[in-house]
Structures are given as C-alpha cells and as structure tokens.
Amino acid sequence: MVKVAVRERIEGLAVADDFYDSLDEAVGELLSDAARRAEANGRKTVQARDL
Template sequence: MAELVVVRSKIKEHAEGMNVSGDFADALSAKAVEMIKAAARRAKENGRKTLKPHDL
C-alpha cells in the first residue's frame, strides 16, 4: 500500500451514510495522485511551477 493522500475519516463524512470498503481509500488516493501528476505536467508545459485549479 502506497502512502495515502486522502483522509479516510473525511471520505466517510462525505459518503452520505454509505459504507466505505477498506480498499476504497487506496483506490481514491491512486486516482488523486494521477490527477496531481497530470496537473503538474500541464503546469510545467505552461512554464509554471504552481498548480492551479484549471490544471485539473
């Protein structure tokens, strides 16, 4: 298991009463890391070192 970039307790807060499987946080974290890396590539391509919302 890689380091999580999401908070498990916050996932449950936003799940609106749904049960959350143990591996959901890992999958969500992996998606978040993919999004962050893609945003970083876009920022670099545009000559910036700052990630901005529109990089998503």
C-alpha cells in the same frame, strides 16, 4: 486522503477498505497530470485550471 473526510462526503454509505487504495491512486494520477500541465504551460505553480 483522510478517511474521516471521505466518510463525511459519502454520508450514509459504507466504505470498503480497498476503496481508499484506489482513491489514493486516482488522486495521485490527478496531481501528476496537473503538475505536468502546469510545467507544460511554463508555470511552477499548480492552479485549479490544471485539474
């Protein structure tokens, strides 16, 4: 994730350094789950509905 984009989305709040590591992990899990769902449905394209 781009730190600038994160800061823009949560405007007005400070962001702890360890937040980004946790965010990267959560996004990675989300992407892996979406990829598994697409494959389980016989698709090679991950779509919004896989989230």
